[in-house]
Amino acid sequence: MSDENNSREMEQDRVDHVIHEINKKEKKLYAKSSDLKESVVELRKNFWEDVTVNLDEPDDVIETQASLKQQAELLSERERFHGKVGEELKILKRLKDSPYFGRIDFLEDSENQEDQIYIGISSLMDSDDEDFLIYDWRAPISGLYYDHSPGEAAFETIEGTIAGEITLKRQFIIRQGMIKGMFDTGVTIGDSLLQQALGNNASTTMKSIVATIQQEQNKIIRNEKSDLLIVQGVAGSGKTSAALQRIAYLMYRYREELNADNVVLFSPNPLFSSYISNVLPELGEANVRQTTFLDYLVDGIGNKFTIESPFEQMEYVLAETNQKDYSIRMKSMDFKSSLAFKSIIEEFVSYLKAHDIQFKNISFRNQVLISKEQIYDYFYSLDDEIAIPNKMELVSKWLLKELQYHQRQEKDKDWVMEQVELLDKESYLKAYYESQAGDEDEEGNAAMEEEILRRAVVKKVFSKMKRLIKLYEFVHVSATYKKLFTEWEPGNSPEHWRDICQLTALDLSRKSLTWEDAAPYLYFKGKLLGDNTDRSVRHLFIDEAQDYSAFQFALIKSLFPYTRMTLLGDINQAIYTNTTKENPLIPKNQPWEHERITLTKSYRSTKQITEFTRSFAPGHEEIEAFERNGSKPKLKGMKNQEGLEEALINEVESLKDTGYQTIALICKTLEESEEIFNLLMNKLNLKQVNEETYSFEKGILVLPVYLAKGIEFDAVILPDASKYTVESDRTLFYTACTRAMHELIMVSADETCMFIAEAPLETYAID
Numbered sequence: 001m002s003d004e005n006n007s008r009e010m011e012q013d014r015v016d017h018v019i020h021e022i023n024k025k026e027k028k029l030y031a032k033s034s035d036l037k038e039s040v041v042e043l044r045k046n047f048w049e050d051v052t053v054n055l056d057e058p059d060d061v062i063e064t065q066a067s068l069k070q071q072a073e074l075l076s077e078r079e080r081f082h083g084k085v086g087e088e089l090k091i092l093k094r095l096k097d098s099p100y101f102g103r104i105d106f107l108e109d110s111e112n113q114e115d116q117i118y119i120g121i122s123s124l125m126d127s128d129d130e131d132f133l134i135y136d137w138r139a140p141i142s143g144l145y146y147d148h149s150p151g152e153a154a155f156e157t158i159e160g161t162i163a164g165e166i167t168l169k170r171q172f173i174i175r176q177g178m179i180k181g182m183f184d185t186g187v188t189i190g191d192s193l194l195q196q197a198l199g200n201n202a203s204t205t206m207k208s209i210v211a212t213i214q215q216e217q218n219k220i221i222r223n224e225k226s227d228l229l230i231v232q233g234v235a236g237s238g239k240t241s242a243a244l245q246r247i248a249y250l251m252y253r254y255r256e257e258l259n260a261d262n263v264v265l266f267s268p269n270p271l272f273s274s275y276i277s278n279v280l281p282e283l284g285e286a287n288v289r290q291t292t293f294l295d296y297l298v299d300g301i302g303n304k305f306t307i308e309s310p311f312e313q314m315e316y317v318l319a320e321t322n323q324k325d326y327s328i329r330m331k332s333m334d335f336k337s338s339l340a341f342k343s344i345i346e347e348f349v350s351y352l353k354a355h356d357i358q359f360k361n362i363s364f365r366n367q368v369l370i371s372k373e374q375i376y377d378y379f380y381s382l383d384d385e386i387a388i389p390n391k392m393e394l395v396s397k398w399l400l401k402e403l404q405y406h407q408r409q410e411k412d413k414d415w416v417m418e419q420v421e422l423l424d425k426e427s428y429l430k431a432y433y434e435s436q437a438g439d440e441d442e443e444g445n446a447a448m449e450e451e452i453l454r455r456a457v458v459k460k461v462f463s464k465m466k467r468l469i470k471l472y473e474f475v476h477v478s479a480t481y482k483k484l485f486t487e488w489e490p491g492n493s494p495e496h497w498r499d500i501c502q503l504t505a506l507d508l509s510r511k512s513l514t515w516e517d518a519a520p521y522l523y524f525k526g527k528l529l530g531d532n533t534d535r536s537v538r539h540l541f542i543d544e545a546q547d548y549s550a551f552q553f554a555l556i557k558s559l560f561p562y563t564r565m566t567l568l569g570d571i572n573q574a575i576y577t578n579t580t581k582e583n584p585l586i587p588k589n590q591p592w593e594h595e596r597i598t599l600t601k602s603y604r605s606t607k608q609i610t611e612f613t614r615s616f617a618p619g620h621e622e623i624e625a626f627e628r629n630g631s632k633p634k635l636k637g638m639k640n641q642e643g644l645e646e647a648l649i650n651e652v653e654s655l656k657d658t659g660y661q662t663i664a665l666i667c668k669t670l671e672e673s674e675e676i677f678n679l680l681m682n683k684l685n686l687k688q689v690n691e692e693t694y695s696f697e698k699g700i701l702v703l704p705v706y707l708a709k710g711i712e713f714d715a716v717i718l719p720d721a722s723k724y725t726v727e728s729d730r731t732l733f734y735t736a737c738t739r740a741m742h743e744l745i746m747v748s749a750d751e752t753c754m755f756i757a758e759a760p761l762e763t764y765a766i767d
C-alpha cells in the first residue's frame with residue numbers, strides 16, 4: 001500500500017473515530033434535551049400551582065409578585081437552556097457530515113512532540129473533555145492554518161506569541177463522514193480545493209469559505225485592532241465573504257460581550273440580504289441585524305415624506321435624461337453628496353440658533369391650546385448658550401406643564417361628559433369603588449365618581465398629545481429645512497445654488513425627499529432634535545461602501561460614534577457617479593484614522609473573464625485573475641434589433657444545455673429589463689427581478705445591473721452592450737460583466753460598445 005493510501009486510511013479511521021465520539025455526545029445531548037423539554041412542559045402546565053397567590057395584605061401581594069417572578073425566571077432559564085442544547089445538536093449534525101477541513105502538525109519551540117491540530121467549523125472535545133478532537137477555525141491556533149505554509153510559524157494568544165514549526169499542512173474534503181479528497185499543501189490554501197469550490201455552479205445563497213480562506217482575507221477576518229477597517233477589493237475578491245466570516249469570528253472571540261443584536265450590516269438591497277442570510281447560521285451563528293441604508297433612513301425620517309430609493313435615483317439618472325430639470329438635478333445630486341453641503345447645513349443650523357425654527361400649534365378639538373408663536377417665543381427666550389436639542393428638551397418640559405393646566409381646564413367641559421358615557425363597565429366600577437373610599441355622603445360620592453370619570457377621560461385624551469410632545473412633534477422640521485432653500489442665503493453660495501434651491505423646495509412641498517436629500521435631512525433633523533446615536537451597535541459593516549457619498553458616510557459616522565466599522569467596497573463598481581469624489585475608499589479622502597487592506601485577486605470569474613474585464617476596469621487597482629480556465633467572453637454583434645430575440649433565446653438555450661442553472665440577463669436599467677422581459681416572456685421561462693424581489697431562485701433572471709450588485713451567476717448575458725455609451729457607464733458595465741462566474745456573453749445590437757473596444761482582441765471571441 002502506498003504512503004498516500006496508508007495515510008488516507010489512517011485519516012479515515014480518525015474521521016470514523018471522531019464521528020463515533022460525536023454520536024456519543026449527540027446521544028447524551030438528546031437525552032438532556034428531552035429532559036429539558038419535559039421539564040419546560042411540566043413547568044408551563046403547573047405554573048400556577050407552584051406560585052403562592054395571596055393578595056389579602058400588601059405584604060402578601062409583594063410575596064406573590066416575588067414568587068411569580070421566580071417561577072417565570074425558572075421557566076425562561078430552562079427554555080434558554082433547551083434552546084442552547086438545540087443549537088449544539090445542530091452543530092454536531094453538521095460536524096457529523098464534515099468534521100473538519102484542515103490539519104496542521106505544529107511543533108512548538110519548547111516541545112519535542114508535535115501536535116496535530118484538526119480544524120473545523122466548531123470545536124469538539126473528546127469524551128473526557130481533555131483533548132480537542134477538532135479546533136474551531138476561529139481559535140487562535142487555527143490562525144496558523146490560514147497564515148502560514150509549512151516551516152517556521154507563530155501565532156498569538158492572550159499570553160503572548162507561540163512560535164514553532166509547521167511540519168504538515170493538509171486539507172480535506174469530507175462529505176457524509178467520508179474523505180472525498182485530501183491534499184497536502186504548500187504556500188496558499190490549496191488551489192485544488194479552491195478550484196473545486198469555485199468551479200461549482202452558482203448557488204442562490206452565498207457559501208461560507210472557512211475551508212479556503214486566503215491569507216489576505218484572513219487579515220480582514222481576524223483584525224481586532226482597528227476601529228475603522230477599510231477594504232478595497234476588486235470584483236469577486238471575497239469582500240462580502242470575508243465580512244461574514246469576520247462577523248462569525250468576532251462573535252466567537254467576544255462571545256461574552258457581543259451578541260447578534262450588537263452587530264449591524266448595511267447591505268445594498270433586500271435581494272442581497274437574502275442571498276447572504278445563510279452564511280452565519282451555517283457557521284453556527286445567529287444572523288446579525290441586516291438592513292439597507294434606505295430602510296435605515298426611512299426609519300429615522302419617519303413617514304412624513306415619500307423617500308426616493310437609490311434605485312429610483314439611478315433610474316432617473318440613466319433613463320430620464322430628457323427631463324427639463326435633468327441637468328440641475330444632476331448638479332444638485334452632486335452637491336448634496338458632498339461635505340460642502342454638510343457645512344452649509346451646519347451654517348444654517350447656527351443661524352437657527354437665533355431665529356426661524358418653525359413650530360406647530362398644539363391644538364385640541366379645533367382650538368389652539370398653545371400657539372406656534374408662543375412656542376417660538378419660549379424657545380428663543382432660553383439662554384443662547386444652550387444647544388438647540390437641549391432647548392428642545394426644555395421646551396418639551398414646559399409644554400407638558402402647560403398641557404397639564406389645559407387638561408385641568410378641559411375636565412369640566414361638556415364634551416368630557418359625552419365621552420364619560422362611552423367608558424366601559426370596568427372604568428365605572430373602578431370609579432365607583434374609589435369614590436366610596438372617602439367619608440362623603442351619597443351625593444358627595446356621586447360627585448366624586450363623576451370627577452374620577454372625567455379625570456380618566458381627559459387623561460386618556462391628553463396622553464396622546466403628551467406622547468407626541470415627548471417626541472418633539474411640536475417642531476416643524478420639514479418647514480424649517482425648507483427655509484434653507486427658500487429664505488436663507490449661505491455666506492458662500494455654491495454654484496447653481498438658486499436653481500438647486502428651487503428644485504428642492506418644489507420636492508419638499510410635494511412631501512417627497514430625493515435620495516440625495518434623505519441623508520442630509522436626517523442629519524439636519526438630528527441637529528435640531530438631538531441625534532439618535534445608536535450606542536448598542538458595537539460593530540457596523542458596510543458592504544458596497546463605494547455607493548455611499550461622503551455626506552452619507554459622515555452621517556453614519558455621526559450616528560454611530562462609538563461603533564467599530566468595517567467598510568468593504570470596490571471603487572471600480574461605484575455606479576452612483578456622485579459617490580466617487582470623496583468616497584472613503586479612496587485613501588486621500590479619509591480624515592479618520594483607519595487601517596486599509598487591499599484585495600487584488602478575483603476569485604469569482606474564470607481567468608478569461610477577469611482578463612477581459614480588467615482591461616476596462618475604471619480604477620487603477622491591480623487585478624489578478626485566479627487560475628481557473630473557461631471560455632473567452634463572447635461578443636455577439638448584430639446589425640440591427642431584429643435578430644435580437646432569436647439570438648438571446650439561442651444563447652440562453654445553449655447555456656442551459658451546458659448545465660448552467662443561474663443565467664442572468666443583466667440590463668443597464670429597469671426600463672431595459674422590462675423591455676427584454678416583454679420580448680422574451682413567451683419564449684423562455686423568465687423571472688424578473690425588481691426592487692421588491694426579496695429572494696432569488698435559480699433559473700433565467702432578468703434584472704437591472706444595480707440589483708445584481710454583490711451577487712453572482714453561472715452565466716451573464718448583456719442583452720445590449722451598445723447601451724453603454726458614455727464614460728459614466730463604465731462602472732455599470734464593469735459591474736455587470738463581473739457578475740459572471742463561468743460564461744459572459746455580450747450582445748451588441750448597434751455599434752460595438754466603447755468599453756469592449758478597449759479590451760485587447762485576444763481577450764474575447766467575436767461571434
Ligand SMILES: Nc1ncnc2c1ncn2[C@@H]1O[C@H](COP(=O)(O)OP(=O)(O)OP(=O)(O)O)[C@@H](O)[C@H]1O
Nearest residue numbers: 209212213214235236237238239240241603604710
Ligand atoms: N477564499 C475563498 N474560498 C472560496 N471561495 C471564495 C474565496 N474567496 C472568495 N470566494 C468566492 O468568490 C466569489 C466572490 O466572493 P464575494 O462575493 O465575497 O466577493 P466580493 O468581493 O464581495 O465581490 P463583488 O464586489 O464583486 O460583489 C464567491 O463565490 C465566493 O464564495
